[in-house]
Amino acid sequence: MTSSQEWFDDAIFDGTIQKIPYEEISKGKLIGEGGFGKVYLAECNSIAEKIVLKKIRKCHIKEKEKDILFAFIKELKIHSNLEQHESIIPLYGITENRNSYFLVMQFANNGTLSEFLKEKRDTLDWAIKISLAEQMAGGIHYLHSCNIIHRDLHSKNILLHDGQIKIADFGLSKDINSPTSSTLGIFGLNQIALMNNIINGLREDPIIYTPLEYVELYKDSWKPEPKDRPLIQEELTLI
Numbered sequence: 308m309t310s311s312q313e314w315f316d317d318a319i320f321d322g323t324i325q326k327i328p329y330e331e332i333s334k335g336k337l338i339g340e341g342g343f344g345k346v347y348l349a350e351c352n353s354i355a356e357k358i359v360l361k362k363i364r365k366c367h368i369k370e371k372e373k374d375i376l377f378a379f380i381k382e383l384k385i386h387s388n389l390e391q392h393e394s395i396i397p398l399y400g401i402t403e404n405r406n407s408y409f410l411v412m413q414f415a416n417n418g419t420l421s422e423f424l425k426e427k428r429d430t431l432d433w434a435i436k437i438s439l440a441e442q443m444a445g446g447i448h449y450l451h452s453c454n455i456i457h458r459d460l461h462s463k464n465i466l467l468h469d470g471q472i473k474i475a476d477f478g479l480s481k482d483i484n485s486p487t488s489s490t491l492g493i494f495g496l497n498q499i500a501l502m503n504n505i506i507n508g509l510r511e512d513p514i515i516y517t518p519l520e521y522v523e524l525y526k527d528s529w530k531p532e533p534k535d536r537p538l539i540q541e542e543l544t545l546i
């Protein structure tokens with residue numbers, strides 16, 4: 308029987324995932340922390356632009372943290388099977404040192420959409436907002452065309468690089484052709500509370516001065532019955 312370490316190694320290194328030698332990388336400052344672990348800014352000899360390292364410690368590879376491990380591997384596999392797309396954050400590969408594995412991806416130099424919107428809330432004009440919505444719909448449309456549903460889209464999982472939307476964080480995504488899918492165990496209490504509110508019909512109030520066509524579009528998109536919501540292709544056309 309293989310150890311969980313061997314199983315993890317096999318799961319990572321079979322297929323198309325590029326392994327980057329750790330010696331080629333100089334790790335910089337800590338820039339964030341998520342469900343798997345810490346995220347660092349870094350540079351790599353063979354990659355022209357700045358990168359981030361998203362870390363999972365090897366000691367997480369044990370039974371009681373299987374959900375975290377599965378989400379990490381799922382993110383890796385789904386992300387590495389995607390082609391380059393302007394609205395998806397590029398994944399360069401994986402690297403490892405003695406204690407940890409790291410996903411290696413492009414550093415998004417404008418941070419998360421959440422930070423961007425907080426900072427620019429009062430100065431963003433509608434042309435930029437519509438352009439961001441269009442880029443996002445374009446990225447989601449691309450994912451759907453690859454039979455991937457993201458399932459965790461929110462403004463902290465959407466990054467911006469040189470003003471361009473980059474969808475990230477595929478840990479909860481599902482390949483609709485794949486029979487294994489359940490990662491429900493890794494939802495946090497906040498997400499469960501939010502889901503409850505949505506199921507019970509709670510919706511935000513439209514923000515004043517939002518164009519009416521846009522309000523109608525997003526109200527259509529939060530209808531309770533999925534069949535009543537527009538497809539992403541329709542949204543893209545309307546935007």
Ligand SMILES: Nc1ncnc2c1ncn2[C@@H]1O[C@H](COP(=O)(O)OP(=O)(O)OP(=O)(O)O)[C@@H](O)[C@H]1O
Nearest residue numbers: 338339340341342343346359412413414415463476
């Ligand atoms: N490619 C990136 N470029 C720039 N900053 C990033 C990048 N990836 C992650 N970050 C930063 O690191 C933080 C943590 O990212 P990470 O994806 O690990 O977690 P999360 O999405 O916040 O949480 P979770 O993994 O639980 O959904 C982000 O909020 C963001 O500030």
